[in-house]
Amino acid sequence: MCGGFGTRIRDVADDIPKPMIPIGRKPIIWHIMKTYSVYGYTDFVLCMGYKSEVIKDFFINYEVRNSDVTIKLGKKS
Numbered sequence: 156m157c158g159g160f161g162t163r164i165r166d167v168a169d170d171i172p173k174p175m176i177p178i179g180r181k182p183i184i185w186h187i188m189k190t191y192s193v194y195g196y197t198d199f200v201l202c203m204g205y206k207s208e209v210i211k212d213f214f215i216n217y218e219v220r221n222s223d224v225t226i227k228l229g230k231k232s
Contacts, residue, residue: 157184157203157210172206175213182213 157174174184188199203210 157201157207171209172203174201175206175209184210185213 157172175182177183178186184201191199201210
């Protein structure tokens with residue numbers, strides 16, 4: 156369950172849902188899923204509600220955010 160307004164943790168994270176509270180550089184939900192994956196669980200069902208777009212955005216753009224990117228500006232040679 157990835158829902159709830161996080162009223163008891165507002166001082167820690169008022170603008171993000173509970174599963175996205177960071178531990179180090181990754182959110183709690185990433186750590187939980189990583190732990191389960193060690194035991195062979197690779198499919199997860201996330202029941203999302205409040206601020207679900209933040210969680211979706213994290214996983215949809217995960218590879219882009221964690222990869223090196225090179226951008227060349229200017230005219231083609």
